[in-house]
Amino acid sequence: MKIHPMWEAYPELQSELIQTIELIDSKIHLRNKPIEHALIDMMHTGGKLVRPAYTLLFSTFGEDHDPSRARALAAAIEVLHMATLIHDDVIDDSPKRRGQKTIQSKYGKDVAVYAGDYLFTVSFKLLTDYSNSVKQTQINTKGMERILMGEIDQMNLRYHQKITVRNYLTQISGKTAQLFALACYSGALEGGQNERFARNCYYIGSHIGMAFQIMDDILDYSQTTESFGKPVLEDVRQGIYSAPLIYAMRENYTVFKELLGKKEQMTNEDTAKVQQLVIDLGGLDEAQRLAGKYTDKALKPINQLPASPEKEIIRKVTVSLLQRTI
């Protein structure tokens, strides 16, 4: 099995991640084989697996570290992530994800909605089958609940041209940072670390997630459709305005007003215009600075983790993850 090349530098972790994916594969069973294969394919094509990687890494600090339980937890986190991706694609009517056709565009909305639901239950099944306590399941359930509350709460902000940086940060905190936080926090607890240590890992994960999402939003403005594997500025058409655009609108709101007012009717030409305006008005640089702030916030407590080979990997992975070339 092949996973993202970024893990080649860490052979042990790479092997753990492969076993995590194999565990997931073994839990996906449908009589409808084409859909089963589509889900398994999706699991194999190009996801970076950063969330389960953090779970595995943070589980090594405790005294009760059990690799097979840690893998089940990592698998649950990744499957949960997949479920939300499939539903995101339903909501956005996205034709492609990671350069591949989405489940919805291949099999229709009905299959995509139920496939996401099915993966939610697979995630819970992984949690309950391997967890050593009801408490671990509770923690994850609560984390998942918070993620979905965040998704719903952000709906308010669609097409909101007066969106502030603060609104944006609340939004990505629910959408992305919570799952990173959960990955690190529940990993630490699973390994047997105490609540105080795990809380610290929660904040590390949250900061990583914030920086990660800001970087992702920057990429949206700095890539072409071909290089990115999905349409550029599709989010803007859908009314989701992220950091680069918000900063650019702060510089000069009037140039965007009419363009954004077209909402779903924005043409590819319109979005290209928005992209160029954002670059010209320095929106990318400002967003880059914001991402840097969160990267620093994550790296400081990472540097204070107890010395171990895994600590070094966490540091290196975080640095390389958050310095993706724009």
Add this chain to the structure above:
Amino acid sequence: MKIHPMWEAYPELQSELIQTIELIDSKIHLRNKPIEHALIDMMHTGGKLVRPAYTLLFSTFGEDHDPSRARALAAAIEVLHMATLIHDDVIDDSPKRRGQKTIQSKYGKDVAVYAGDYLFTVSFKLLTDYSNSVKQTQINTKGMERILMGEIDQMNLRYHQKITVRNYLTQISGKTAQLFALACYSGALEGGQNERFARNCYYIGSHIGMAFQIMDDILDYSQTTESFGKPVLEDVRQGIYSAPLIYAMRENYTVFKELLGKKEQMTNEDTAKVQQLVIDLGGLDEAQRLAGKYTDKALKPINQLPASPEKEIIRKVTVSLLQRTI
């Protein structure tokens, strides 16, 4: 709080059901208050609450009966049911449910997809917060998984004019009977009954669910839009062919071929024509016979349950539920 009048005859159970709904209300928290209220409203408007009622009733047979745990389990079952209803309405683009606007038609697809997801996690939260064992959570997770596998597997059969009664039974087994089975089975286990007893309850629930769904499908052909609270034969337009139609097609396939071939383009006139044809060809009578078969299959083991006031309620509720006037 008002719940469906069918429970007025059983004051104790009625009070338990009200407490179950109150428990659910207390678990639904969103910053977005309009959506929070919409979800709570949906919980309060007209659902029959048969699934949680069976859970409560079957939990009384064991020696370890704990009303507060049983209510949490019943609540989890009802919330899971709600989640699937919301997603069903997304898939079918239904404008109304129980005479009320659906979440999707009120707030859009995005909110409806995430609201369903959120309710899935609320359901799991109820399970893990109150369950006395990981095992109970495992059972429910496995049950939920099977329900969603069933939903996905039935997708194959849309617009399939050669659908057989056997196909139909497999379909409704996954879609409806599994959740009834889970409600009864997990109720019995929660009360402390042994696996053998609970298995029996599983089959009782499954038979009730089969009969219930067949009755529901019959209603679709025997009511007008106004009396039913949702469009008549909407399912047929969506390519879901149920017992009455399948039996009628067995009598005379050719009269349906062209009408059904129009798929989503079927007009209200077309569906009215299908409705009349099904009645004329005796499809309703045959379906009624099929429902009766499952009702009998459910009532026989119900009669053999240990004598108790709850056994009597189970019997009466099942009889009245499955003899809804057509």
